[in-house]
Amino acid sequence: MSNNNSTAAASSSIVRKLVFSAMAIALATVTSYIKLFEAPMGGSVTLLSMLFIVLIGYWYGPKAGLTAGIAYGILQFILNPYFVSLPQVLIDYPLAFGALGLSGFFSNRKYGLHIGYIVGVLGRYIFAILSGVVFFASYAPEGMHPFVYSAAYNGSYLGVEAVITLIVISLPPVSKALARIKNM
Secondary structure (H helix, E strand, C coil), X not given: CHHHHHHHHHHHHHHHHHHHHHHHHHHHHHHHCXXXXXXXXXXXXXXXXXXXXXXXXXXXXXXXXXXXXXXXXXXXXXXXXXXXXXXXXXXXXXXXXXXXXXXXXXXXXXXXXXXXXXXXXXXXXXXXXXXXXXXXXXXXXXXXXXXXXXXXXXXXXXXXXXXXXXXXXXXXXXXXHHHHHHHC
């Protein structure tokens, strides 16, 4: 009898993770269309869209976070594709958004959500810079190194969204609510 209970509990836990992850990916997708600012050559400041993917890693660990981030990146490509080459698609979508799942490595630390969010966004930023240097260097103004241009361009919108999100998740009611959900 106890074996059946543990199997049912494990199954329930998997279903809960799947449902919460699906809801977070859906919320990330919806909020990705609420753009506070859109950069002229791609990229935007959205209404906390990266947070929902980071939360999956924070709640369930790196494996779930990375998987959800990769799935979200593929979904972003399906919904709003920009295709130059297969390597560019891999870097800009599943790898860049998958990096948000790095938050899972900090899920059990003090200030884990904040640290995980920063690490996840930095991971995405690194892939954005790489993509800019490798695939979009021709957009750099004459005389400006493509790395500097890519770092500044991508940092402008990713940094603003990161600061806004960090402020929001630091608000006591938001912080308490997210901690409560994690403890469920």
